[in-house]
Amino acid sequence: MILIISMSKMEDTTDMVMNWLDGLNGDYYRLNGDDFIEKTDIINGQIQFEDFDPEAINIIWNRRWSSSKLINKGNEVYYDALGAQNASALLSSLRRETGVLRSFLNLNLDNKVWTTRPEKMSANKIENLEIAKSCNLSVPEYVITSCKLTLSQFAKRHERIICKPISETPHFTSSIDNNIVESIILYTKGFTVDEIEDIPSSFFKSLFQQEILKEFEIRVFYLCDTCYSMAIFSQNDKQTQLDFRNYNDEKPNRTVPFNLPKEVEYNVKKFCRKAGYTMGSLDLIKSTDGNYYFLEINPIGQFGMVSYPCNYYLEKKLAEHLIGQNEKNKQKRNTKRIV
Template sequence: MTVLIITHSQDNESIPLVINAIQAQGRKAFRFNTDQFPTEVQLDIYYSKGCKQNILTVDKQKLDLSEISAVWYRRIAIGSRIPRVMDSQLRQASIQESRVTIQGMITSIKGFHLDPLPNIRLAENKQLQLQVAQELGLDTPRTLTTNNPEAVKQFAQECEQGMIVKMLSSFAIYDDKGQEQVVFTNLVKDEDLENLEGLRLCPMTFQEKLSKTLELRTTIVGQRVFTAAVNSQRNQKAQYDWRRQGLALLNAWEFYNLPEDVEKKLLQLMSYFGLNYGAIDIILTPDGRHVFLEVNPVGEFFWLECCPGLPISQAIAEVLLTS
């Protein structure tokens, strides 16, 4: 039987790490780069009375979908190579039809899914995440999502240490050269409170600013919990969002033992959303609080394999091969 890995051609080291772990167990992995469909990858889905045949062809290698034992839904970029010189309406129609085709293919696969797409989409709702986390007894930051400038000013008075602002979505804009500009978490300054009219065009999420001893990244795979910590406060540019200095902090991550009660509640959170995989961000405050920020159901993990050496890819392979 074969593990199908759904991703795109520009994905990072996570893919070969998991493929190697699968092959080390004597099993097969088949990589499907969704950005190559429909321009380079072929899919034949055939149904007739008493007969069906679903074949995926990549670089002349054919995979019968009935042979798939497990699916790892990692990344998706369906139709991105459809020529942009096409009429915009026709191109959008082609992308939409391609998406529906592949999503139907994924749903029809009877093997184990890490994780089912509906579960991922539900878990991506960060407002629901905070609600469930609170109900489970996890410590969460005071949070306001709004398009109301007056509500922000009132909220600012509640945040004694100040407040930060961030997006609920993975928001990015692109410059004239096509370079991605990610919107990171930022500190809200006093002068910003007098310039909030943009909220009427785009709501934003505000949270109380918390003092940080460490920032934690907890990766859950099945019932296994892996946690690493970094002191982001040593780097001035990373104080509000360690991702700004991700490369500079690459070798600064260390093993961290998360308290048992926090691990238990995080596993309950995963169970609520029906997830087998999640990357969770937590703040450790100077007074010892473990404050839950969010869970990313398809979050990155590859850098933690190098430092501090968490065997996450092996754990993913084991779940895919044994579930």
């Protein structure tokens, strides 16, 4: 059986892959993180799953976990009762509680085959930059500092620099008119040497990189030693020049299928193998000087934006991969029983 670990809502990609699994007669079960937290019991160390046997699992597609809405849905009550500071501490405690539950689930399924191991779901950007360099991929020069003097010295070596989160990009929400909730994302920010003068002498430790003048960006979906690449012509729009996620809905960036040079593709595959990824979405840049730069990888593997424009049918390919792994691992298990 294929186990799909996902969120219960806002998961169109999960739904699409499940549609293909249905069409291809795949044997699967979807376990939503929210449902596990709210409905599943753990009795004396045994997880009481409602309607499936974990012994039947042959492959796990580790898509996502639970939505923060599960914890945050009562925050107004918390704030009214406890005040902002105590409410924040309570919410942090609840997140740690759900984290322990997820860790226990991972432990119980540790001997299973995963598309992405739990410990790889959150990418370490700095570690991956260093692994990429060891695999002969170019990476932008970077510095992590909380000191303005260090930052100024770094900036003077480059015409422009950028600032980006060290870990995953945080998402915030704010309520606006008519009870509409707006999502807020931290985008990549560019700086010149002169603009650094306005920065305080010390600040929270941040990641800065040289800004790479790009010909275009590349999103690569990696699945089991195969690369599916797409070029994103974001450099011609001021809104998307630094960060194509700052989408221009009125005039979207042009996106087309793209073949990585053989050497670059070889190094990308080498990186994924060395870093321990069997799937993921990688961001690269082709610079104006013709070089290819590795930026980062998303281990969850957002691939809808690559699948549709390029007609790669990645949802089908992933479904076929999961079915193949299910049959392969089932045969291994049966062989072990016979022996």
